[in-house]
Amino acid sequence: MSLTLALLLAGQIAAGQQTPPDQTAGPQDPAPPAEQGRLGTAQQGGGDIVVTARRRNETVQSVPIAISVIGGTALAETGAYNVSRLTQLQPTLQFYSTNPRNSAANIRGLGAPFGLTNDGIEQGVGIYVDQVYYSRIASATFDFTDTERIEILRGPQGTLYGKNTTAGAINISTRAPSFTPEGRVELTGGNLDFFQGKASISGPLVDDLVAMRLSASVTTRRGTIYNVRQDEWQNSQDNVGVKSQILWHATPTLDLTLSGDYNRQNPNCCVQYYARTGATQRPLNRQYAALAAAQGYAVPSTNAFDRLTDVDTDLRARQELGGLSLLANWDIGGAAITSVSAWRFWHWDPSNDRDFIGLPITTVSANPSQQSQVSQELRIASTGERRLDYVAGLFYFWQSIDTQGLQVQGPAASAFLLNPTSAGGRNPATLDGLTSRNTIGFKNTSAALFGKLTWHATDRLSISPGLRLNYDKKDGSYVSVVTNGTNTPLTADQRGVLAPQSYQPSFDNWNVSGDITVAYDVTPDVHYYATYARSYKSGGINLSGLPLDRNNNPILESARIDPEKVNHFELGLKTQFADRRATVNVAAFWTEIEDYQATVTNNQVGVLRGYLANAGKVRTRGIEIDSAFRPTSRLNLYANGAFTDAKYVRFVDAPCPPELAGGTALQPGQTPAPAGTPGASPDNCNISGQWLPGISRWAFSYGAEYDLPATVAGVEGAFYLGYDGSYRSKFSSNPSRSAYTDVNGYSLSNFRLGFKAPNSWNVFAWLRNAFDHDYYELLATQSGSTGLIVGQPGDPRTYGLTVSKSF
Incomplete structure (x- = not known):
C-alpha cells in the first residue's frame, strides 16, 4: 500500500489548497437518493443514474457503453443477494456453478470456459468491488451487504478494467461511510428455514474528519435436496459476512478509505445427481444400466425433481475469503489521482462425491486450495469540463495458489470403471484404495500501463481511443503421486484410471489491447455510439492434470494454452423520451475470438476433471434491448431482451460428445460406430x-411495480405490488454439444407485495419461482462414458417476508 501512503504525504504537503476533493468530472445534479434504489438501465424511466464505468462520475445514458445498473433497493426486493441471482435481472449475464470454486460468470456467452475450474487461466469477466479486482469468480460468491449499486458492463473493457476483461465487467459499489449518522436493518424469513439478516451503521468518529461504516450479514437455509442415505438435506446455505470502512479527510484535497472484510461460508453442499441416461459407444455391459444392475444398485428416484439423492461421500463447500484495501483520492487541481492498494485471500476446503451416485466408486474427491493476491492501481484523471478528457494509469497484480488434491477409489470402482468381464474388473481390490495425491502450485504476475482519451470534437461529437500494454507471467507445478492399496507397482488397469504425472508449465508474454469509440449526441436525450476493440485474454497453463496418450502417458504439449485474441464491433443507441419517463437502449455486437480457451471433457475412464484446449475460432453476435418506462408516478415497467448467436467457427479436434465416446480405439481405415452404438470411437x-455451451439464443427479463400512496400508523408511504419475470431458451451444457446435455428453456416468475416509506420502513412478502417450475441450472456427464447424466435442479418455489428499516 506504499503508493497510497505516498499520496497521503503528498496531500499533506498540498494541504494549503482549499479545493474540495472531487476526483472525477460528472453531473452536478445526480438523482436524489430515493431514485437510486430502483431497477433497470434508467431507473425505470425517470431520473439520472450516476455511474463510474469510465472511472469518472457520469450519467448512465451519457456513457457510450452497453451498461445495466441495479440499485441496492432492487437487489433487496428481487432477492438478488449474490452474483448468481443477477442472471434473472440481466439477460446477457450467465452464471453457472457446481460449487463456489467451480463457478463461471459470462457476458454475451464469453468470459470463462464452461466446466470445471482450472486455476491456470483467468476469467474474461472482471469482478470489481469498490475498485478492487477480484481475480477469481469464486472469491466473489459472497452475499451482497450494504450495496449501493451494481454496474454490469457488456463487451471488452480492457482499457480501463484490465486483467482480461474481454467479455465485460461487474462493478460493485458499496455504500461509503457517512458523516451523517445512519443505520439500516433488514430481516428476512421464509420457507426451507430461510433466514437472512443484514445490518449496517455509519457515522462520524471525528467531526468532518473521520467517518466509519460497519456492516454485517447472515444467511442460512435448509438444503433443497434430501439425501436418503445420510438422512440429511443438502445444498444448504450458511453464510456470514462482515465489512468495515474508515474514511479520513486527511487534507482538504485528499480522502483515504481503509476497508476490511471477512466472509465465511460453510454449507452442506454441493450435490449433482441422477437426471437421465444416454447411450454411448461403450460395450453395453459397461454402460450405466448394466453396471448399476450388476451391483444391485438403483438410485432413489429417476426423476431429479423428486429432489432425492443417495451420494455416499460427505459434502462440504467451506470457504473463507476477505482482505484489506486502501483507496486514496487526491485532487491536484484540474486532475485527480486515485490509488487502490489491496490484499485479498480465498481459502477453499471442499468435499465432493464425483461419481454422483450411492456406490463407493470414488470415495474421496477434494482439492483444498489457498489463494492470495496483491494488487496496486494508480490512476490520474482529468476533472472539470474540457475539450480533451483523459484517464491514465498503472496496474500491478500478483497471485499465489497452493492446492492439495486428493482422489481415492473405493471397492466398487473396479466393477464400474474396468471391463467387468476382465480379471481386474472382477476383483474389487484392483482399484480399491487407489489414491492420487496432487500437489499444485501457481504463481501469477501481471503489470500494465493504460490510458484513455476523450476528444470532444464538437459539443455533440466525441472520439475516445484507449490503449493498454500488458505483461503476464505464469509459473505452475503439478505433481500427482499415485499409490495403490497394496503399495506395489501400479498395474496397467490402475494407471488407466489414475496415472502419475509431474510437470512444470510456464507462460509469459506481452500484448497490446486497444479500443476506439465514436459517440454522437443527436439531442441531450438521444445518443449514438460505435466501438471497435482489439483485446487479449492472457494465455494460461493446465493445472488439472493433462490428458493421456494411448500408453497412459501425459501429453506435455497440452500444458500451455495460447492467449485469446478478440476483435469486437458494437453499435449502440441510447434514448429517452416522453419527458424522460421512457428509456429504450439498443446495442448490436459482433465478437470473434481466435484461440478461444475451452474447458473440454476428458473421456478417460477415471479422470474427473476436464482440461484446457484452444479452439480455433469462436464467434458471438447479437442484439440487446434494455427499456424502462414510468407512464405515471405510480407505475414502473421494464423489459430487457437479448438475442445471442454464439458458436464455434472452427474447432476441428474437439473431444467428442458422450454419444460418440467410450468405444474402442478407432483403427486406420476403420469407420466409427454410429452415435450411441457400441463400437469404435473417433x-x-x-x-x-x-453452439458454445451455456448460452441461450433468447433471454428476457421483464417486470412492473405499481404503488398506491397510503399512511400506516402515521407513517406516510405507499403500498406496492411488484412482478419480475425472466426467460432463457434452450442451451448446451456440454463443451461438445450433446442431445443428452441440452438444458430446456424455462421461465421464472417472482412476486412481491408490501408497504414502504422513503428512507424508513419497507415491509414486503415475496414469492419466487411462483409457479414452481422445474428446471436445471446445468447438466453434466459422469466420467468414463457410462452414459449417466447428472443434473443440478434450480430452486423450487420459495416464499417469505422481509422487513427493513433505515434510520
Whole structure:
C-alpha cells in the first residue's frame, strides 16, 4: 500500500489548497437518493443514474457503453443477494456453478470456459468491488451487504478494467461511510428455514474528519435436496459476512478509505445427481444400466425433481475469503489521482462425491486450495469540463495458489470403471484404495500501463481511443503421486484410471489491447455510439492434470494454452423520451475470438476433471434491448431482451460428445460406430458450427411495480405490488454439444407485495419461482462414458417476508 501512503504525504504537503476533493468530472445534479434504489438501465424511466464505468462520475445514458445498473433497493426486493441471482435481472449475464470454486460468470456467452475450474487461466469477466479486482469468480460468491449499486458492463473493457476483461465487467459499489449518522436493518424469513439478516451503521468518529461504516450479514437455509442415505438435506446455505470502512479527510484535497472484510461460508453442499441416461459407444455391459444392475444398485428416484439423492461421500463447500484495501483520492487541481492498494485471500476446503451416485466408486474427491493476491492501481484523471478528457494509469497484480488434491477409489470402482468381464474388473481390490495425491502450485504476475482519451470534437461529437500494454507471467507445478492399496507397482488397469504425472508449465508474454469509440449526441436525450476493440485474454497453463496418450502417458504439449485474441464491433443507441419517463437502449455486437480457451471433457475412464484446449475460432453476435418506462408516478415497467448467436467457427479436434465416446480405439481405415452404438470411437470430433455451451439464443427479463400512496400508523408511504419475470431458451451444457446435455428453456416468475416509506420502513412478502417450475441450472456427464447424466435442479418455489428499516 506504499503508493497510497505516498499520496497521503503528498496531500499533506498540498494541504494549503482549499479545493474540495472531487476526483472525477460528472453531473452536478445526480438523482436524489430515493431514485437510486430502483431497477433497470434508467431507473425505470425517470431520473439520472450516476455511474463510474469510465472511472469518472457520469450519467448512465451519457456513457457510450452497453451498461445495466441495479440499485441496492432492487437487489433487496428481487432477492438478488449474490452474483448468481443477477442472471434473472440481466439477460446477457450467465452464471453457472457446481460449487463456489467451480463457478463461471459470462457476458454475451464469453468470459470463462464452461466446466470445471482450472486455476491456470483467468476469467474474461472482471469482478470489481469498490475498485478492487477480484481475480477469481469464486472469491466473489459472497452475499451482497450494504450495496449501493451494481454496474454490469457488456463487451471488452480492457482499457480501463484490465486483467482480461474481454467479455465485460461487474462493478460493485458499496455504500461509503457517512458523516451523517445512519443505520439500516433488514430481516428476512421464509420457507426451507430461510433466514437472512443484514445490518449496517455509519457515522462520524471525528467531526468532518473521520467517518466509519460497519456492516454485517447472515444467511442460512435448509438444503433443497434430501439425501436418503445420510438422512440429511443438502445444498444448504450458511453464510456470514462482515465489512468495515474508515474514511479520513486527511487534507482538504485528499480522502483515504481503509476497508476490511471477512466472509465465511460453510454449507452442506454441493450435490449433482441422477437426471437421465444416454447411450454411448461403450460395450453395453459397461454402460450405466448394466453396471448399476450388476451391483444391485438403483438410485432413489429417476426423476431429479423428486429432489432425492443417495451420494455416499460427505459434502462440504467451506470457504473463507476477505482482505484489506486502501483507496486514496487526491485532487491536484484540474486532475485527480486515485490509488487502490489491496490484499485479498480465498481459502477453499471442499468435499465432493464425483461419481454422483450411492456406490463407493470414488470415495474421496477434494482439492483444498489457498489463494492470495496483491494488487496496486494508480490512476490520474482529468476533472472539470474540457475539450480533451483523459484517464491514465498503472496496474500491478500478483497471485499465489497452493492446492492439495486428493482422489481415492473405493471397492466398487473396479466393477464400474474396468471391463467387468476382465480379471481386474472382477476383483474389487484392483482399484480399491487407489489414491492420487496432487500437489499444485501457481504463481501469477501481471503489470500494465493504460490510458484513455476523450476528444470532444464538437459539443455533440466525441472520439475516445484507449490503449493498454500488458505483461503476464505464469509459473505452475503439478505433481500427482499415485499409490495403490497394496503399495506395489501400479498395474496397467490402475494407471488407466489414475496415472502419475509431474510437470512444470510456464507462460509469459506481452500484448497490446486497444479500443476506439465514436459517440454522437443527436439531442441531450438521444445518443449514438460505435466501438471497435482489439483485446487479449492472457494465455494460461493446465493445472488439472493433462490428458493421456494411448500408453497412459501425459501429453506435455497440452500444458500451455495460447492467449485469446478478440476483435469486437458494437453499435449502440441510447434514448429517452416522453419527458424522460421512457428509456429504450439498443446495442448490436459482433465478437470473434481466435484461440478461444475451452474447458473440454476428458473421456478417460477415471479422470474427473476436464482440461484446457484452444479452439480455433469462436464467434458471438447479437442484439440487446434494455427499456424502462414510468407512464405515471405510480407505475414502473421494464423489459430487457437479448438475442445471442454464439458458436464455434472452427474447432476441428474437439473431444467428442458422450454419444460418440467410450468405444474402442478407432483403427486406420476403420469407420466409427454410429452415435450411441457400441463400437469404435473417433479420437476427436469436428464441432465447428455448434453452439458454445451455456448460452441461450433468447433471454428476457421483464417486470412492473405499481404503488398506491397510503399512511400506516402515521407513517406516510405507499403500498406496492411488484412482478419480475425472466426467460432463457434452450442451451448446451456440454463443451461438445450433446442431445443428452441440452438444458430446456424455462421461465421464472417472482412476486412481491408490501408497504414502504422513503428512507424508513419497507415491509414486503415475496414469492419466487411462483409457479414452481422445474428446471436445471446445468447438466453434466459422469466420467468414463457410462452414459449417466447428472443434473443440478434450480430452486423450487420459495416464499417469505422481509422487513427493513433505515434510520
